[in-house]
Amino acid sequence: MTDSLALPSTLALQVEHAGRGEFDIGLRLALDPALLDAMRRPRLTLLWGTLAPTRTLLAGATSLVVGGTPVRLFDGGNAFDGYFVARLARRLARLIAPDPASEPLAPDPVVFPREGPHEALSRLRLSRAFTCFQLAELIENTPTSPEPLFVLDLLATFYDESVPLRDGERLLATTLTHLKRLAAVAPVIVGAHEPQTLVKDRWRLLDDLQAAADAAWMLRAPQEESVQQMRLF
Secondary structure, three states: OOEEOOOOHHHHHHHHHOOOOOHHHHHHHHOOHHHHHHOOOOOEEEEEEOOOOHHHHHHHHHHHHHOOOOEEEEEOOOOOOHHHHHHHHHHHHOOOOOOOOOOOOOOOOOOOOOOOHHHHHOOEEEEEOOOHHHHHHHHHOOOOOOOOEEEEOOOOOOOOOOOOHHHHHHHHHHHHHHHHHHHOOOOEEEEEEOOOHHHHHHHHHHHHHHHHOOEEEEEOOOHHHHHHHHOOO
8 A cells, every 4th residue: 555645636637738938836835845755755756646756856856956956857758847857956056055975955055155057957867768768768777876766757758659568568567567676775756647538447557556556656746735625505
């Protein structure tokens, strides 16, 4: 079973639906202690929803690199938003100073000199995969390291109907084994979205991913909103 993460669902939802110029929400999310704590633990963490929580993962990864922590980022769904990351890094660089001892998010600008966003983003190593086979090979060949690993939209290419479901299941099983291997020594944070209507039989792929995760969080609006609406009638 997976643990439930106490993360800011409403704030994350706003980030995923925000326009490209709305960076204040991303800034608040990138500085949220609950999100940062979840992304520092050596375990396999899954964030998922109707939409892949790509900006949520990017906000966490950007916050870590600005704070001095090198990060590996694999893009499995052609989802990387460089404009969002660069703007967010520029804003965060004014607030966070890197720690020479590699402790992320050291906040004291007097002790530690500030960096610009370009220096911070040099610690972000991006790799792209355009098929599930490429992504599986990338993850399988990744050596263990203390650096956090973020995987954007892991299941996007696994939902491809041109890939037989049985082949996708076998490939995902191997991929999850290697993600668990990496998560034994460093944080591994994976984003995923629900399969669309035409590929509903691929729900089992998401089920397998949820079962493998040490902690999982579903991106959804808080239930209190539905309760309050019902009371109006």
